Amino acid sequence: MAAFGVVIHYHSGLSARHPAPMTIRTRFAPSPTGYLHIGGARTALFSWLYARKHGGTFILRIEDTDLERSTAESVDAILQGMTWLGLEYDEGPFFQTHRFPRYKEVIDRMLKEGTAYHCYCSKERLETLRTEQMARKEKPRYDGKCRHGVANPPKDIPPVVRFKNPLEGAVVVEDLIRGKVVFQSSELDDLIIARSDGTPTYNFTVVVDDMDMQITHVIRGDDHLNNTPRQMNMLKALGHTPPVYAHVPMILGADGARLSKRHGAVSVMQYRDEGFLPEALLNYLARLGWSHGDQEIFSMEEMIRLFEVTNVHSSAAAFNPEKLLWLNQHYIKTADPKHVAHHLSHHLGKLDIDPSKGPDLIEVVKAQRERAKTLAEMAAASAFFYKTVEAYEPKDAAAHLKPETLEPLTELRERLAGLPEWNAEALHTAVNGLAEARGLKLGKIAQPLRVAVAGRAVSPPIDQTLALLGREQTLKRLDRALAHIRRAHSA
Numbered sequence: 001m002a003a004f005g006v007v008i009h010y011h012s013g014l015s016a017r018h019p020a021p022m023t024i025r026t027r028f029a030p031s032p033t034g035y036l037h038i039g040g041a042r043t044a045l046f047s048w049l050y051a052r053k054h055g056g057t058f059i060l061r062i063e064d065t066d067l068e069r070s071t072a073e074s075v076d077a078i079l080q081g082m083t084w085l086g087l088e089y090d091e092g093p094f095f096q097t098h099r100f101p102r103y104k105e106v107i108d109r110m111l112k113e114g115t116a117y118h119c120y121c122s123k124e125r126l127e128t129l130r131t132e133q134m135a136r137k138e139k140p141r142y143d144g145k146c147r148h149g150v151a152n153p154p155k156d157i158p159p160v161v162r163f164k165n166p167l168e169g170a171v172v173v174e175d176l177i178r179g180k181v182v183f184q185s186s187e188l189d190d191l192i193i194a195r196s197d198g199t200p201t202y203n204f205t206v207v208v209d210d211m212d213m214q215i216t217h218v219i220r221g222d223d224h225l226n227n228t229p230r231q232m233n234m235l236k237a238l239g240h241t242p243p244v245y246a247h248v249p250m251i252l253g254a255d256g257a258r259l260s261k262r263h264g265a266v267s268v269m270q271y272r273d274e275g276f277l278p279e280a281l282l283n284y285l286a287r288l289g290w291s292h293g294d295q296e297i298f299s300m301e302e303m304i305r306l307f308e309v310t311n312v313h314s315s316a317a318a319f320n321p322e323k324l325l326w327l328n329q330h331y332i333k334t335a336d337p338k339h340v341a342h343h344l345s346h347h348l349g350k351l352d353i354d355p356s357k358g359p360d361l362i363e364v365v366k367a368q369r370e371r372a373k374t375l376a377e378m379a380a381a382s383a384f385f386y387k388t389v390e391a392y393e394p395k396d397a398a399a400h401l402k403p404e405t406l407e408p409l410t411e412l413r414e415r416l417a418g419l420p421e422w423n424a425e426a427l428h429t430a431v432n433g434l435a436e437a438r439g440l441k442l443g444k445i446a447q448p449l450r451v452a453v454a455g456r457a458v459s460p461p462i463d464q465t466l467a468l469l470g471r472e473q474t475l476k477r478l479d480r481a482l483a484h485i486r487r488a489h490s491a
Helices: 038-053 072-085 096-113 123-135 202-212 222-237 268-273 278-287 300-306 321-334 337-350 361-371 375-385 394-400 403-417 424-437 442-454 462-469 471-489
Strands: 025-028 057-062 091-095 116-119 160-163 170-175 179-184 192-194 217-221 244-248
Touching: 025 038, 025 217, 038 057, 038 072, 038 217, 038 244, 038 278, 038 300, 057 072, 072 268, 072 278, 091 096, 096 116, 096 160, 096 192, 096 202, 160 222, 170 222, 170 244, 179 222, 192 202, 202 222, 217 222, 222 244, 268 278, 278 300, 278 321, 321 361, 337 361, 337 375, 361 375, 361 462, 394 442, 403 424, 403 442, 403 471, 424 442, 424 462, 442 462, 442 471, 462 471
Parallel strands: 025 057, 057 091, 217 244
Antiparallel strands: 116 160, 160 192, 170 179
């Protein structure tokens, strides 16, 4: 992978007389000032899908120039979130803090070429200027005092560097989602591109990175739309054709307010911890502002094939937790049990359960997947397969572990102990046979048995449950339940 100290050139192997068609290059560029949130994940997904659909390149760039707020923990959270979602990147991660020499090189070039200038205006002057403009109901902007040079620059004021924005004309953004958006140059400021300590500013670093990394399409949140004309002007000043832009609307909560913590989980990894499968979340995010007819469920292959950024809606989308939960349940039911088991093991680990010490986790998934909405639910409901039941659910024990169940459970224990084979079919025959022999409904046997082995009156079909538990555990738990009945009712 090439370093970014200089502009990178990608060679196709074709001659200059027959230039290669444009290779699509997209990027996801989060700031590491917190977790990877839902809005960022959707932006990453759209950028990833666009690159994959067109056989392009997807780049991860960490925009960490905010030295005060950027943290290594946030970087880890972003990388972890991208890995969990399966949004693999082709290049990166690149860190802006590693590229300061390159930014200085470009700033020096712009100063030399006259597209940038030193500004010595004090904070006090700028604040006064702002106050006066606002009093006149004008949009606050720099008045260009230093734009044409300063005769006697003050030695005690370290200058900032400003971009010399065009004063006339307009910047037209042909947005793939919003359509044509026009910004008048007179409304744009001579923005600061390097602070007085020499550190570059956000809008400038983005420009240099997009230029050097040869980004062709920028898909990002519409909170960046106002930055776009400034970045386009700088790219043109540097002799570089701006990329194509697509600004994705924000995500709202059900109440119409911008999605925030008060609406529930907003961190990608929080959704993992709550028991969602990554493909369920990706499917939901893809449909959050994008559609293909009335289709609701998409495989990743379908998303790549069908996704068109021009079909992303220009209006904000509302987040619906119930819809996401429905999708998650669908994927738990239909996904490869091996895949579900892989993700379920994380949740069992949180319960201090080692899934290797017990029944095959894939078989547990097959037994449980029809009744679980989340993997956290499935893990909690499956814990009894791997851990001894410490206590019975009080209501279930009172209803089913009663004196009248002592005799049938004792006989059932003898029948189960004598089974030549321990499988679901043989267990089904044994439990049903006892119920028939005693003239009881199946539930009168199955429910007490279920409480005995699982600690509660809910489990997969009893023959499946016993088969997964195994002979030794089943008999041990039956003995404990029988002792409980005798003890509880001896008085």
